[in-house]
Amino acid sequence: MELPKEIPTYHIVINNKHYKNLRSDIWRDDPVPAKLKVNSKEYYIGIQYRGYHIRKQKKKSFHLTFRSPQLFMGRREHHLNAEYMDPSMIRSKLSFDFFKEIGNLAPNAEYILLKLNGSTAGLYLQLESVDDLFLHQRNLPSGHIFYATNDDANFSLITPYKKVKTSLEAGYRVKVGNQEDYHFIRELIYNINTVPRSDFKHEISRLIDVNKYILWLIGIVCTQNYDGFIQNYALYRNGQSGLFEIIPWDYDATWGRDIHGRVMEYDYVPIQGYNTLTSRLLDVDEFRLQYRTMLENILETKFTPSYLESHILSLQSMIRPYILLDPYINKDIQKFDSEADYIIHFIHNRRRYLLDRLVELK
Structure with a gap:
């Protein structure tokens, strides 16, 4: 896993009137105009806050949309994540790199130093948007993309609060496609919940x-993202095969900490995971055995302290000088320094826990 040698600096300028409008309402979803300068090149952008919990914190995350020119790094929008509740600031990056290591789709993530109206706003993790350009840059067939925006996206007919959903597509927002394309989501959710056990293997394999x-x-089971089973993912329906694939998103609450940065014990998420689709898949003997075989292989090769330690330490070393420049977190440098050992210790315990529970997948 190669790392960039230097973290770029983004200079964003917002005039006083628009900056006041932006800060007056943290829930505002309309971008205000701004100018971005990177490596002597200027871009006209729209900027707004993003996320939910983070909007209430001092250090906020941002969503940038490019207006002129319309593309930057081959993308029309960028997400600047504050990673404020993660004392290591590497959990999301580490997670997406891990997903790619085991062969799953995941957005690219790069660190940047943000300066806002001349003042240092801190270190941010820039995330690639999962959209048509995401597919194009990976030479993937065009298709439909749906974002799982809240915990109604649990692949069930019932919400996590035991209420009947208002619609089969509840919890999803179409990112690539149109309103008519929700029928693909409706078909998926309906079949997951109504197909008899005897027919499930065949029917789910065509979806x-x-x-x-x-x-x-x-x-998700290795990194232990509790919320990720029912939200914080994207569904990509491959236009060539007609099959859905799932793409992770928002992975700061992982590797032994929750969304508030608190300790999440290594055995909190069971080896079977959560959500209705996972439960039904693991109820099929062939799929359960496939999961066990693939998981056991990754536990032996990729999800080990020895395999991941060098990448963890490299990430920590790369961003440490920029942590010291971040006005929101530079006073917690001792905690930052201790997080690499914390994550490595979590991997050791989580791996041992999962290896001990493989017997449950017989």
Whole structure:
């Protein structure tokens, strides 16, 4: 896993009137105009806050849309994540790199230093948007993309709060496609919940790429993203195969910490994971055995302290000088320094826990 030698600096300028409008309402979803300068090149952009919990924190995340020119790094929009609740600031990056290592789709993530109206706003993780350009840059067939925007995206007919959903597409927002394309989501959710057990293997195999779903399941079970089973993912329906694939998103609450940065014990998420689709897939003997075999291989080769330690330490070393420049987190440098050992210790315990539970997948 190669790392960039230097973290770029983004200079964003917002005039006082628009900056006041932006800060007056943290829930505002309309971007205000701004100018971005990177490496002596200027871009006219729209900027707005993004995320949910992070909007209430001092250090906020941003969503940038490019207006002129319309593309930057081959993308029309960029997400600047504050990673404020993660004391290591590497959990999302480490997660997406891990997903790619095991063969799953994941957005690219790069660090940047943000300066806003001349003042240092801090270190940010820039995330690639999962859209048509995401597909194009990977030479993937065009298709439909749906974002799982809240926990109604649990592949069930019932919400996590035991209420009947208002619609089969509840919890999803179409990113690539149009309103009529929600019928693909409706078909998927309906079949997951109504197809008899005897027919499920055949029917689900014509709707989702089971092998890739299992890879995603391994990624989320290893990194232990509790919320990621029911939201914070994208569904890509491959226009060539007609099969759904799942793409991870928002992975700061991983590797032993929750969304508030608190300790999440290594055994919190079971080896079987969560959500209705996962439960039904693992109820099929062939799929359960496939999951066990693939998970065991990754536990032996990729999800080990020895395999991941050098990447963890390299990430920490790369961003440490920029942590010291971040006005929101530079006072917690001792905690930052201790997080690499914390993550490595989590991997050791989580791996041992999963290896001990493989017997449950017979």
